[in-house]
Amino acid sequence: MTTAHLDHDGRENPPGDWPTTEAEALAVQDELRGRVVTDEAGPPPGEPLVAVGVDVAYDDERDVVAAAAVALDAQTLDVVEEATAVGRVAFPYVPGLLAFREIPTVLAALDRLTVTPGLVVCDGYGLAHPRRFGLAAHLGVLTGLPTIGVAKNPFTFTYAPPGPRRGDTSALLDGDEEVGRALRTQDGVKPVFVSVGHRVSLDHACAHALRLARDFRLPETTRAADSLCRRALSGVGEPGRSTGV
DNA sequence: GCGACAG
DNA sequence: ATCTTGTCGC
Numbered sequence: 001m002t003t004a005h006l007d008h009d010g011r012e013n014p015p016g017d018w019p020t021t022e023a024e025a026l027a028v029q030d031e032l033r034g035r036v037v038t039d040e041a042g043p044p045p046g047e048p049l050v051a052v053g054v055d056v057a058y059d060d061e062r063d064v065v066a067a068a069a070v071a072l073d074a075q076t077l078d079v080v081e082e083a084t085a086v087g088r089v090a091f092p093y094v095p096g097l098l099a100f101r102e103i104p105t106v107l108a109a110l111d112r113l114t115v116t117p118g119l120v121v122c123d124g125y126g127l128a129h130p131r132r133f134g135l136a137a138h139l140g141v142l143t144g145l146p147t148i149g150v151a152k153n154p155f156t157f158t159y160a161p162p163g164p165r166r167g168d169t170s171a172l173l174d175g176d177e178e179v180g181r182a183l184r185t186q187d188g189v190k191p192v193f194v195s196v197g198h199r200v201s202l203d204h205a206c207a208h209a210l211r212l213a214r215d216f217r218l219p220e221t222t223r224a225a226d227s228l229c230r231r232a233l234s235g236v237g238e239p240g241r242s243t244g245v
Numbered sequence: 246g247c248g249a250c251a252g
Numbered sequence: 253a254t255c256t257t258g259t260c261g262c
Contacts, residue, residue: 056252058253093253095250101253102252124251134251155251193251 005087005104011064012087014104025097026131033133035141042146042200043118045207049074052117053221054109054139056102057233058089064236065089067105068228070221071115074211077220083112084232095155096130099138106139117145119200119208121221125149126197126205128157128172128180140198147197148205150219154182154193162191167210181206185213192217 005013019025043049051074056067065087071080085108091100110117126136126149136149154172159182162168166187172180172195180195183206194209196202212219 056253058252060253093252095252098251122251129251149251151251153251156249 005108010086012085012105012108014088014090018090018104019100022094022097025091025094025100028100029097029131029133029138032138032141033131036127036133036137037140037199038127038196038201040146040199040201042204043208045204045211046075049118050080050115051119051121051208051212051221052110052113053121053123053219053223053225054106055123055222055225055229056105057226057229059233059236060089062236063089064233065102065105066229066233066236067102067109068225068232069106069109069113070224070228071113071117072212072221072224074119074208077212077214079224081113081115082224082228083109084228085109085112086232086236098124099133099135102135103139103142107142110143120145120147120197121209121212121219122147122149122197123151123222123226125151125155125180125193126195128155128174128193128195130156132179134195134197136195136197144198146199148200148208149180149195149197150209150222151193151195152218157193159193164188169206178202183209185210185217185219189217192219
């Protein structure tokens with residue numbers, strides 16, 4: 001729907017009530033985390049699915065953030081549609097509060113897709129989070145869409161190295177609680193870290209991540225979104241368009 | 246008290 | 253995230 005907060009430069013502004021301080025952000029997480037749905041298995045891996053990757057790139061000097069949403073056919077990994085949005089940086093980077101930095105512009109990019117995402121793949125964590133409400137969970141609650149998080153490092157969590165082959169997994173632990181999984185997506189390549197966001201089970205989240213990472217360590221959704229948001233960021237201020245559409 | 250710490 | 257040369261390999 002409409003998340004229109006465009007200013008005179010065609011850039012997205014955060015909503016007026018977007019948190020400004022860490023205390024406010026923590027309060028929002030505290031309020032929203034109860035809305036995460038964890039009792040749905042989510043879309044079955046292997047069946048037709050539009051998987052959307054989202055990612056952002058920053059230029060803190062210019063106070064600019066560019067977001068991309070790229071929709072792929074999960075079976076062929078072909079790009080179905082792409083969208084971008086450019087905004088102002090909504091929040092500083094604080095470990096545990098990443099969502100407040102990325103979400104406003106990501107929502108704007110998602111709004112510009114005409115296809116309905118069957119699954120959204122985030123760059124970061126979902127329930128693997130100090131308060132069990134990372135970016136993927138937050139985005140899931142705000143959109144209602146099934147979401148998962150795929151991160152490149154274990155953050156503050158611990159894990160035993162998974163086996164050496166593609167598809168091998170091990171538990172990602174916060175103390176003795178499994179908050180996600182280390183997943184080896186290519187033989188002999190370091191694992192990625194998968195966690196549930198919203199309306200997807202951990203098993204399904206790992207299965208989707210593995211299928212999407214058919215050719216490389218990272219899911220194709222993440223690679224496509226990363227590439228697109230960087231292009232969108234470098235296009236800011238260049239003659240042509242202002243928002244990428 | 247001092248680090249570590251998704252992107 | 254971002255700053256960055258060369259280099260190895262398909």
